[in-house]
Amino acid sequence: MGSRRILILLAIGVSALLIVGAAAAMAQHEDAANEVDEDEFTHDTEDLPVEPPTDQSHPGYEYIEQDGDTEEKIELGEQLYFDPRISETGTISCNTCHNVMEGGDDSRPIAMGVHGETGPVASPTVWNSGFHHTQFWDGRADTLAEQAEGPIVADVEMGMPDHEAALDRVRGVDDYVESYEEVYGDEVDDPDDLEELISLENTVDAIAAYERTLNTPNSPYDQYVQGDEDALTEQQLDGMETFQDLGCQSCHSGPMFSGQWDEPESGEGVYQPHPTFEDNPQCEEYIEEYDLMDNPGRMGVTDDESDEFMYKVPTLRNVEHTAPYMHTGQVPDLEEAVRVMSACSLDQDPSDEEVEDVTAFLTSLTGEYPEQEMPQLPNPSGESMVPMDAGMDFEDMEEEGDDAENGDDVDEGDSIPGMSLGAAVLALALVSAAALVGYSRRLNE
Ligand code: HEC
Ligand code: HEC
Numbered sequence: 528m529g530s531r532r533i534l535i536l537l538a539i540g541v542s543a544l545l546i547v548g549a550a551a552a553m554a555q556h557e558d559a560a561n562e563v564d565e566d567e568f569t570h571d572t573e574d575l576p577v578e579p580p581t582d583q584s585h586p587g588y589e590y591i592e593q594d595g596d597t598e599e600k601i602e603l604g605e606q607l608y609f610d611p612r613i614s615e616t617g618t619i620s621c622n623t624c625h626n627v628m629e630g631g632d633d634s635r636p637i638a639m640g641v642h643g644e645t646g647p648v649a650s651p652t653v654w655n656s657g658f659h660h661t662q663f664w665d666g667r668a669d670t671l672a673e674q675a676e677g678p679i680v681a682d683v684e685m686g687m688p689d690h691e692a693a694l695d696r697v698r699g700v701d702d703y704v705e706s707y708e709e710v711y712g713d714e715v716d717d718p719d720d721l722e723e724l725i726s727l728e729n730t731v732d733a734i735a736a737y738e739r740t741l742n743t744p745n746s747p748y749d750q751y752v753q754g755d756e757d758a759l760t761e762q763q764l765d766g767m768e769t770f771q772d773l774g775c776q777s778c779h780s781g782p783m784f785s786g787q788w789d790e791p792e793s794g795e796g797v798y799q800p801h802p803t804f805e806d807n808p809q810c811e812e813y814i815e816e817y818d819l820m821d822n823p824g825r826m827g828v829t830d831d832e833s834d835e836f837m838y839k840v841p842t843l844r845n846v847e848h849t850a851p852y853m854h855t856g857q858v859p860d861l862e863e864a865v866r867v868m869s870a871c872s873l874d875q876d877p878s879d880e881e882v883e884d885v886t887a888f889l890t891s892l893t894g895e896y897p898e899q900e901m902p903q904l905p906n907p908s909g910e911s912m913v914p915m916d917a918g919m920d921f922e923d924m925e926e927e928g929d930d931a932e933n934g935d936d937v938d939e940g941d942s943i944p945g946m947s948l949g950a951a952v953l954a955l956a957l958v959s960a961a962a963l964v965g966y967s968r969r970l971n972e
Contacts, residue, residue, distance in 0.1 A: 568782065570752050577764045580776035583788065584749035585844070585894060588742050591657040591791050596736045603706045604737030606902045607730060613693045614685035616641045617913030621678065621734070625653040627741060627899055630848030636856030640678075641686035641918065647822065649856030652849050654896070655842055657739035660787045661796035664854040666839045667828045669794030671735035676727060686918075690727045696912050698725045702905030743845055743894030751891070759891050766888030769881045774873050784843035784892065798825055798837040801853075802871030810871040817857035817867065824854075847890045862886050 568590075572582040607613070611620040619641050624633045631652035633639070638650045648664055656662070662674035678684040679693050687693040697703045698721045711729045712718040750758035759767070770776065778799045781788035786797035802810050802819055814820050825834035838854060852858040858867055865885045869875040877885070906912075 570754060572752055572754075575751065575754070576756060577767050579748070579752050579767060580771050580779075581781055581784075582752055583782040584752045585655075585742070585744040585746065585782055586658070586788065587744045588740060591739050591742075593736070593739065595732075596739060597710070599706070600710045600733050600736045601740055602737075602902070603710055604733035604735065606703075606706070606904055607697075607734050608737050609902055610904050612904075612912040613679060613687065613696055614641055615687050616918035617911075619685050621653075621675075624650040624678075624684070627653065627896075630654070630845055631656075631741065632849050634850065636851050638684065640681065640684040644683040644686070646681070646683040648854045649851065651841060652845060653738055654741050654743050655783060655844050656741065657735075658783045658788065658791045658842070659785065659839070660791065661794050661839060664838050664841075665825045665828050666794075666796040666798065670792040671738050672728075672731040675731040675734045675738075694722075694725050694727060694730065697730070698722075700905045700907050700912060706905070740897070743896055746844070746894040747891040749894065760887065762884055762887040763891045764888075766884035766886065767891075769877065769885050770888055773869055773875050773877060773881075773885070775868065775885070778840045778872065779843050786840035797840050798834070799840050799872075800824075800836050801838050802836070804871055804874040807870050807874050809876065810867075810874075813858075813867045813871060817853060818855045819853065819857075819867075819871070822854065843889060844892045844894060847893055861889060865889070 568583045568586050570582050570584065572579055608621045611618050611623065614620065622628075624638045624640070625631050626633060631654040632650045636649060638646045638648070640646070651664065657671060660666075662668040662671065668674040668677065676690070680687050680690060685693075697707075704721065704725065707724050707729060708718050710733065711724060714729075715723045715726075718724050747758045747763070776784075778786055778797075780786055786799070787795075801824075802814060804810050805814060805820070820836060823835055825837040825839075826832060828834070846852075846864075847861055850860055852861070852864040853867070858864045862882050865882050866877070869877050869882075
């Protein structure tokens with residue numbers, strides 16, 4: 528009896544503590560949000576111990592928010608962003624290659640899409656991508672919405688045969704139809720016409736609205752620019768000086784450290800050659816080792832020779848979380864990226880200590896990632912949004928058959944003659960379900 532009462536008291540005590548803790552955490556969260564709201568971006572930084580390369584802090588979501596960016600549209604865009612079922616095999620979503628649970632990329636040298644197909648370049652981060660003048664390493668899309676049209680049908684990404692095929696999958700799900708009606712119903716002539724309602728234009732518009740929310744303000748650097756002298760370590764301050772002495776900010780300027788900041792999505796783009804000093808002996812080695820001159824750069828878009836090896840200056844925000852580096856994704860870590868840039872873009876040869884300092888400074892550009900909640904995706908009842916035979920015409924890979932490698936990757940196609948992969952997976956699922964039910968029964972007994 529006595530111990531029971533103690534237990535109850537203990538439970539009450541713990542609950543109370545939890546509630547107080549949660550309230551305090553929420554209050555703190557709100558404070559942080561307010562700080563960002565009140566930020567006026569440009570600061571009087573002359574009194575700071577080291578003058579920062581740019582006196583503008585991260586401008587925050589308000590700066591790139593567009594008129595129609597309602598909560599409902601952002602939520603729809605988030606669902607589409609996370610939905611792998613609009614890829615050919617039902618396995619690849621935007622988030623596969625631009626993982627917003629981490630640095631907004633895929634940590635791979637070059638991206639891998641459906642059927643393990645790889646593309647020619649590295650996935651850039653989507654964090655803060657709403658601030659870019661232009662999209663892609665070579666700037667071939669002006670806006671986020673225009674950019675989002677590409678991956679759905681790219682062979683090496685989501686691999687759908689055409690946009691209509693992807694949209695048809697979305698049109699087949701009642702809850703998606705409802706969301707589109709809510710967001711775009713007033714803008715189309717006939718909301719009952721699903722082809723008009725669930726159009727490519729509306730789809731990429733929603734995805735772009737979600738991407739615009741992917742902002743990371745309030746980094747230690749931003750706090751410093753706003754006057755908090757203690758926000759950076761000694762080493763980061765040294766690194767900030769070296770960053771400027773070397774001349775990095777001549778390209779990586781502005782609050783995004785990407786050579787631009789106003790008029791986002793104007794399509795103008797800030798392009799710079801890489802490498803600039805290809806005759807620097809150190810750079811020559813890097814070019815060889817990291818394939819730096821294998822792609823034509825912006826010339827691939829414009830056909831203009833003067834655009835050869837020109838690239839959009841990438842943002843350096845959160846750069847510590849987006850290794851490997853450069854468009855080839857061949858430069859393995861941040862210190863090496865600093866060395867490559869110094870030699871190839873500035874004809875400089877910084878000491879190890881200077882490289883470490885600049886790297887430390889770059890880590891001060893890591894902002895606060897907003898808390899993400901996994902979206903619940905709309906589901907058709909009792910059927911699969913992805914056809915059972917999706918991707919089945921892709922047999923070459925199976926034939927190559929490295930079946931020995933992976934025990935659970937049972938090669939049903941070969942081992943169970945006459946049985947399709949889909950049916951085999953279904954059978955496997957049924958058997959596992961039956962086994963689980965049996966197991967839980969036994970547990971209950
Ligand atoms: C298979 C991996 C993959 C998938 C899936 C994928 N992307 Fe990408 N994404 C890339 C690669 C690689 C690039 C760079 C391509 C280039 O510059 O030529 C890129 C570029 C981008 C950029 C430009 C960023 C910048 O800094 O220029 C944005 C934004 C983006 N993708 C968003 C999306 C969205 C939205 C989706 C889903 C509709 C998506 N991506 C699906 C790999 C992928
Ligand atoms: C002449 C303009 C220019 C200068 C100067 C310059 N950069 Fe860059 N930076 C670029 C371009 C362009 C790229 C993309 C190159 C590529 O992908 O091949 C880049 C890429 C990077 C990357 C890799 C980003 C990523 O996401 O992969 C880092 C890190 C970087 N620069 C840091 C620096 C540092 C540190 C300095 C000073 C030592 C510097 N840059 C000087 C133009 C410049």
